[in-house]
Amino acid sequence: MTNLIEIKDVRHAYRTKAGPLPVLDGVDMGVPEGTFAAVVGPSGCGKSTLTRLVAGLMKPDAGEVRLHGERVTSPRRTVGMAFQNPVLLEWRTILDNVILPLEIVAPRMPRAEREARAEELLALVGLQGFETKRPSELSGGMRQRASLCRAIVHKPDVLIMDEPFGALDNFTREDLWQTMRDLRRSEPSTCVLITHDLRESVFLGDQVIVLSGRPARTQYVMDVDLPEDRTLDVLYTREVGDMLHVLRDQIKVAQGRGADDAAPPAAPPPGSAAQGVAGPGLAERAR
Numbered sequence: 001m002t003n004l005i006e007i008k009d010v011r012h013a014y015r016t017k018a019g020p021l022p023v024l025d026g027v028d029m030g031v032p033e034g035t036f037a038a039v040v041g042p043s044g045c046g047k048s049t050l051t052r053l054v055a056g057l058m059k060p061d062a063g064e065v066r067l068h069g070e071r072v073t074s075p076r077r078t079v080g081m082a083f084q085n086p087v088l089l090e091w092r093t094i095l096d097n098v099i100l101p102l103e104i105v106a107p108r109m110p111r112a113e114r115e116a117r118a119e120e121l122l123a124l125v126g127l128q129g130f131e132t133k134r135p136s137e138l139s140g141g142m143r144q145r146a147s148l149c150r151a152i153v154h155k156p157d158v159l160i161m162d163e164p165f166g167a168l169d170n171f172t173r174e175d176l177w178q179t180m181r182d183l184r185r186s187e188p189s190t191c192v193l194i195t196h197d198l199r200e201s202v203f204l205g206d207q208v209i210v211l212s213g214r215p216a217r218t219q220y221v222m223d224v225d226l227p228e229d230r231t232l233d234v235l236y237t238r239e240v241g242d243m244l245h246v247l248r249d250q251i252k253v254a255q256g257r258g259a260d261d262a263a264p265p266a267a268p269p270p271g272s273a274a275q276g277v278a279g280p281g282l283a284e285r286a287r
């Protein structure tokens with residue numbers, strides 16, 4: 001399978017008053033078309049910076065970010081983004097908020113067609129009947145559902161989500177995971193999800209990429225080989241328990257705290273293919 005998103009040896013430092021702040025220092029990542037990559041790593045390691053580079057909002061100091069084989073140098077219409085704070089416009093209805101990207105990327109699309117597309121998506125995420133409400137009339141989970149619709153209304157090839165479920169309570173978050181799983185079937189795209197939640201990363205991801213502490217490099221990649229139509233029950237299986245254990249240890253290593261077990265498990269947990277990434281391993285795999 002070809003990689004729609006290809007990140008090779010990306011390095012980046014912010015220029016601050018105190019001097020350069022190296023944030024990324026050798027990030028490699030390959031996301032095959034139509035798959036879902038979850039990125040985890042210690043707080044402040046550079047995950048959001050990575051999303052800005054993929055979205056073309058910034059250019060890396062070194063290395064390459066490619067979408068469809070083309071180097072990303074500026075923002076693209078074929079990328080959709082969703083964030084922890086849904087930032088819906090209060091003076092617009094929910095329907096008009098969802099339509100917004102179409103007004104920008106498809107200004108000639110007839111209003112009725114735009115509305116039909118937004119209504120279709122709102123129904124898919126369970127927001128039928130809320131089209132004329134204002135954002136403040138919705139719960140946090142509902143606003144996040146609307147925000148997801150807005151991110152994909154223009155059928156982007158790439159969907160980047162930066163902790164979209166981070167501010168929600170556990171039950172709402174799990175509901176949204178299932179919504180996201182279902183959306184993948186009806187609205188396929190290639191996704192990058194930044195998250196602090198390891199269960200979320202395994203439930204949604206086809207691969208989980210662990211970044212090291214700042215400056216971040218790709219420390220570890222786990223391929224998650226669970227059924228596409230996985231249910232929340234899968235999170236309570238031994239198989240996923242083992243994967244979460246490995247990921248938790250990797251996060252500890254990334255935080256410089258050392259894993260519970262000094263040595264990595266002899267074999268990857270069933271349902272996953274895990275590998276440490278030091279040097280060219282991932283780049284090889286990503287090709």
Ligand SMILES: Nc1ncnc2c1ncn2[C@@H]1O[C@H](COP(=O)(O)OP(=O)(O)OP(=O)(O)O)[C@@H](O)[C@H]1O
Nearest residue numbers: 014015016021023042043044045046047048049050
């Ligand atoms: N525009 C900027 N200018 C200077 N420094 C920045 C800028 N944006 C981010 N940083 C710094 O870069 C580092 C990485 O930030 P980033 O937001 O990418 O990390 P993160 O992994 O997403 O963090 P978190 O997990 O806490 O959300 C942080 O130390 C942050 O303070």
